[in-house]
Amino acid sequence: LEAFFQPKLLAGRRVLLTAGPTFERIDAVRGITNSSSGKMGFAVARAAWEAGADVTLIAGETAQPTPPDCRRIDVRSAQDMLAAVERELDGTDIFIAVAAVADYYVLNQSEHKIKKDAHILTLELAPNPDILASVACRDNPPFCVGFAAESENLLEYADAKRRRKQLPLLVANLVQQAMGADDNEVILLDDAGEHRLPRGPKLAVARQLVAHLAGLYAQCGP
Numbered sequence: 001l002e003a004f005f006q007p008k009l010l011a012g013r014r015v016l017l018t019a020g021p022t023f024e025r026i027d028a029v030r031g032i033t034n035s036s037s038g039k040m041g042f043a044v045a046r047a048a049w050e051a052g053a054d055v056t057l058i059a060g061e062t063a064q065p066t067p068p069d070c071r072r073i074d075v076r077s078a079q080d081m082l083a084a085v086e087r088e089l090d091g092t093d094i095f096i097a098v099a100a101v102a103d104y105y106v107l108n109q110s111e112h113k114i115k116k117d118a119h120i121l122t123l124e125l126a127p128n129p130d131i132l133a134s135v136a137c138r139d140n141p142p143f144c145v146g147f148a149a150e151s152e153n154l155l156e157y158a159d160a161k162r163r164r165k166q167l168p169l170l171v172a173n174l175v176q177q178a179m180g181a182d183d184n185e186v187i188l189l190d191d192a193g194e195h196r197l198p199r200g201p202k203l204a205v206a207r208q209l210v211a212h213l214a215g216l217y218a219q220c221g222p
């Protein structure tokens with residue numbers, strides 16, 4: 001019922017999100033991934049829907065239920081996620097990257113299950129494309145929102161990330177606080193400075209984030 005009373009700040013807007021972890025294959029049964037429950041990304045998708053947006057959610061492997069009326073596209077690797085984002089980007093007003101994207105993929109992956117032996121196994125890791133940076137640096141990009149998960153020097157690292165990726169808005173959180181938890185506490189960084197949101201359930205934090213981004217979007221949007 002609370003959803004019904006949320007102001008429709010994003011009515012008629014198309015919002016594209018990434019959420020959850022990506023998974024990078026090592027062989028037929030193994031892989032490397034990031035810790036991410038998908039809770040925060042799914043909460044932001046829900047909050048955007050409550051605000052009246054038309055929502056597409058590109059999700060890595062997660063057990064989260066799809067928020068109402070959201071179009072969900074399931075992906076596995078960072079490269080799949082990038083391909084899905086590129087397919088969906090046309091007509092997107094706001095892009096919100098919440099996914100915990102693996103920074104590397106395995107170069108020497110094996111089609112068949114690697115049999116164990118007593119030797120050291122070396123994985124060669126090559127950098128994955130940065131999905132958010134690639135969207136934000138296009139001509140006429142959508143309004144781009146990033147998340148920064150840091151374990152130390154939160155504001156310094158997050159601010160550097162915002163500038164490097166040219167983002168109007170970045171959400172900074174400490175991994176120790178956010179990971180797997182139902183609550184979160186974040187700091188929003190934009191051109192005007194820092195805005196601390198009160199600690200609360202991820203959906204409550206997501207609603208405040210959506211209200212803030214809708215305000216910024218209204219100032220710079222068409």
Ligand code: CTP
Pocket residue numbers: 018078097098099100101102103128129130131132133145146147148149150161
């Ligand atoms: N991101 C992305 N594609 C990647 C890596 C990150 O879209 N290959 C996005 C994340 O979804 C998040 C933001 O970029 O919105 C920051 O991710 P984060 O992992 O905190 O930063 P990185 O730039 O990857 O730097 P590092 O992991 O070294 O801190």
Ligand code: CA
Pocket residue numbers: 101102103
């Ligand atoms: Ca990263």
